[in-house]
Amino acid sequence: MNQPTAFRRPFRNRLGALLTGACLSAAALVSVPTAQAAPQGVLDLTCTPPSSSVTTYTPALTNTPQTVSSTVSYQFGPCLSSSGVTSGTAVLNNAPRQRSCLDLLGSASRTLTVTWNTGQTSTMSLNVSATVVGAVLQTVLTGTVTSGLFQGDAVLINQTAPAATILTCTAGLGTVPSLYSTVALEVTSL
Template structure:
């Protein structure tokens, strides 16, 4: 009985150490990605709605201007900023469009003249007083093709929530932007 206790006492610490090493070893990723480029605030986006969004469906022209910068790229040090603009009209738009999720594609034009086309899944949610929109996807063409991309826009939700209740309009949204493109 005492021999079994001594054997167990000697084996348990060794087993615990082995288990800890296995757990620690398995938490390390097999291959870590390399950050191709990161752009942080004061990167920003302004989206204008004409006419302003309401809860009554209507044709709305949506104009988007995004400024990326400062940006840092170790693989392409000349890349320091980027931009994208888009304008489109769509029928049946309401305030609820601001909270929709789904696929999206956009192209960033870098200060070097190169472009990156990103295909992503868009998710939008209100977190406290902020409207947070996240684009998670892949660079499908151009500079950094094949890399993953995550863009997070954080803007004020002050006009969004009243509008979804039919108590106001949304003429524009200003958001701070963070963009990270990582090779896999």
């Protein structure tokens, strides 16, 4: 179908302008230097579930504050590391203090010393943050290795536990004698 010349000429001009603009835009993108990503640390150690922790409260937590002591036992492994670490254990004994199940949420500071299967240890200074998301208690520990193997490295520990007993306790309908969490640990050089 032949179209009048008057119609074809503006179409060609518009097409030419679009193509020229596209070429200039592409040239500008190629000539602009791309931003480099910030250097990331090297993952020195990772431990995945079935890594776990068990926290025991004596006496069991209720929704009324009372003097309670707690013990957290960690089992790390399987772990992957270039240093030969494949597993580790740690026990954190918390002195008796006034606590209720409402205290399970929020933030705190902890020092944790892990003994690895190689016989070496790592002492970690950690900040703890715990929240309930749906039916899950999510506890995130971040900090650094202050001494021993991986000294100076950043630490990230994610603990996940069912929140059913906590929710029941905060409603005044039960107690929290213990918590079982799955654990993922990453130690990264800075």
